Amino acid sequence: xxxxxxxxxxxxxxFTLILGFYSIRVFQMIQGGSFNSTNVFRLWGTxxxxxxxxxxxxxxxxxxxxxxxxxxxxxxxKPDIEDIExxxxxxxxxxxxxxxxxxSSLGGFLSMLTFVLGQPALVMFTLLILSGxxxxxxxxxxxxxLYRRGL
Amino acid sequence: MIKRRINNNxxxxxxxxxxxxxxxxxxxxxxxxxxIIAMEQGKYSPSLELAFxxxxxxxVPLDEVFSYDPETESN
Numbered sequence: 442x443x444x445x446x447x448x449x450x451x452x453x454x455x456f457t458l459i460l461g462f463y464s465i466r467v468f469q470m471i472q473g474g475s476f477n478s479t480n481v482f483r484l485w486g487t488x489x490x491x492x493x494x495x496x497x498x499x500x501x502x503x504x505x506x507x508x509x510x511x512x513x514x515x516x517x518x519k520p521d522i523e524d525i526e527x528x529x530x531x532x533x534x535x536x537x538x539x540x541x542x543x544x545s546s547l548g549g550f551l552s553m554l555t556f557v558l559g560q561p562a563l564v565m566f567t568l569l570i571l572s573g574x575x576x577x578x579x580x581x582x583x584x585x586x587l588y589r590r591g592l
Numbered sequence: 593m594i595k596r597r598i599n600n601n602x603x604x605x606x607x608x609x610x611x612x613x614x615x616x617x618x619x620x621x622x623x624x625x626x627x628i629i630a631m632e633q634g635k636y637s638p639s640l641e642l643a644f645x646x647x648x649x650x651x652v653p654l655d656e657v658f659s660y661d662p663e664t665e666s667n
Contacts (some may be wrong), residue, residue, distance in 0.1 A: 525624060527629045528638070528639055530624070591634070591635025592630075
């Protein structure tokens with residue numbers, strides 16, 4: 442598994458956990474009768490902050506762990522991990538981003554449709570961030586799939 | 593299974609160039625070893641620029657490294 446693939450796998454794991462956390466919190470709010478704007482927007486903030494912080498730390502951690510594993514395997518003091526991004530990586534990333542945008546746009550459209558159909562605005566906002574996280578997960582899955590299947 | 597139209601002799605050429613490793617070739621042409629592996633397995637067709645760099649690395653014409661198979665296109 443290349444460094445880029447490891448990075449994507451870590452990102453996938455992060456966003457799956459974030460998706461799980463978000464879904465559970467929304468479910469708890471609905472069950473507990475606390476599904477109101479204050480709680481929903483607080484959750485929005487938490488999810489965005491989590492996504493940013495976790496992604497940064499996970500990238501750093503992947504780099505460090507890759508270097509340690511490489512050093513153990515090869516016995517080099519200054520391990521040279523292959524973290525360059527070549528044309529194949531860029532192409533796969535581009536296609537993954539396309540999938541992410543596609544799912545995100547579809548999610549955005551469906552979210553707004555709920556509002557048009559008479560649902561409260563909170564439902565729209567809840568679905569909006571849900572579609573964003575789901576889009577990221579599907580984008581990462583498609584990137585990993587392209588690395589395995591080929592372009 | 594996707595049928596590839598562009599075939600290559602990279603594995604064979606590496607063997608005839610003092611068994612050049614995938615890492616050495618990757619460094620020569622400026623890509624990762626994973627990309628060389630993907631090309632050898634027929635999972636990736638390189639850009640024209642990379643194709644020329646690979647041919648230059650082996651000091652052979654481009655058509656000795658890559659070949660186009662129109663048969664698979666018509667299928």
